[in-house]
Amino acid sequence: QKEVEQDPGPLSVPEGAIVSLNCTYSNSAFQYFMWYRQYSRKGPELLMYTYSSGNKEDGRFTAQVDKSSKYISLFIRDSQPSDSATYLCAMSVMNRDDKIIFGKGTRLHILP
Amino acid sequence: EAQVTQNPRYLITVTGKKLTVTCSQNMNHEYMSWYRQDPGLGLRQIYYSMNVEVTDKGDVPEGYKVSRKEKRNFPLILESPSPNQTSLYFCASSSIHTKNYGYTFGSGTRLTVV
Numbered sequence: 001q002k003e004v005e006q007d008p009g010p011l012s013v014p015e016g017a018i019v020s021l022n023c024t025y026s027n028s029a030f031q032y033f034m035w036y037r038q039y040s041r042k043g044p045e046l047l048m049y050t051y052s053s054g055n056k057e058d059g060r061f062t063a064q065v066d067k068s069s070k071y072i073s074l075f076i077r078d079s080q081p082s083d084s085a086t087y088l089c090a091m092s093v094m095n096r097d098d099k100i101i102f103g104k105g106t107r108l109h110i111l112p
Numbered sequence: 113e114a115q116v117t118q119n120p121r122y123l124i125t126v127t128g129k130k131l132t133v134t135c136s137q138n139m140n141h142e143y144m145s146w147y148r149q150d151p152g153l154g155l156r157q158i159y160y161s162m163n164v165e166v167t168d169k170g171d172v173p174e175g176y177k178v179s180r181k182e183k184r185n186f187p188l189i190l191e192s193p194s195p196n197q198t199s200l201y202f203c204a205s206s207s208i209h210t211k212n213y214g215y216t217f218g219s220g221t222r223l224t225v226v
Contacts (some may be wrong), residue, residue, distance in 0.1 A: 008152075017154075031212075032212045032213045034213050041219070041220070042220070043116075043177050043202050043204070043217030043218050043219050044202070044215075044218050045216075045217065046156070046214055046216075047212070048213070049213040049214070051213075081211055088154070088155070090213075092212045092213060093212075094212055098215070099157065099170070100212070100215065102154055102155040103152070103154065104152070104154035105154060
């Protein structure tokens with residue numbers, strides 16, 4: 001079983017819809033959970049991060065972590081064409097110096 | 113502007129011809145890392161550095177070298193490139209306080225080895 005699994009998509013949704021992006025993981029030691037956004041021909045940029053379990057909201061974006069199910073989600077409300085990008089989940093173990101594990105990314109298309 | 117700068121953005125080279133991809137950050141970050149991104153394989157770490165003169169292997173270090181002689185620079189060296197090193201490369205940096213989650217990435221270097 002891979003450490004982090006993420007559906008590659010593509011996922012196409014109409015503008016204004018709620019988008020749900022998800023990742024599962026196998027390593028129960030993960031404590032930091034991140035979502036990075038990557039536009040075409042650009043490097044990934046940190047969108048949100050969560051420490052341990054729970055929800056975190058930032059504008060139209062909500063990140064959820066369910067450690068009991070080893071499942072994380074990113075919700076985008078009122079999706080816009082500018083949200084079209086690849087979204088990578090990522091995870092790490094606290095105090096480890098060497099590694100953030102990235103999912104392979106989900107390509108998202110918001111249709112005008 | 114706080115940023116990670118990679119050069120070149122695009123590079124086509126021939127098998128066996130040594131090349132260096134430069135990476136520089138202006139945020140005084142301690143941590144720097146190199147990744148390659150391939151379709152279906154995602155981002156994989158090549159090498160990382162926790163500070164000047166401190167480097168270590170990531171998941172796919174074979175065929176690559178790095179050095180960290182100055183805090184701001186972390187060049188990636190391919191001594192004898194091969195076609196299987198054709199990929200999109202990213203340099204990233206982080207402060208010691210955000211090393212577990214907050215990396216800033218460069219815009220990438222697309223390398224083609226023929």
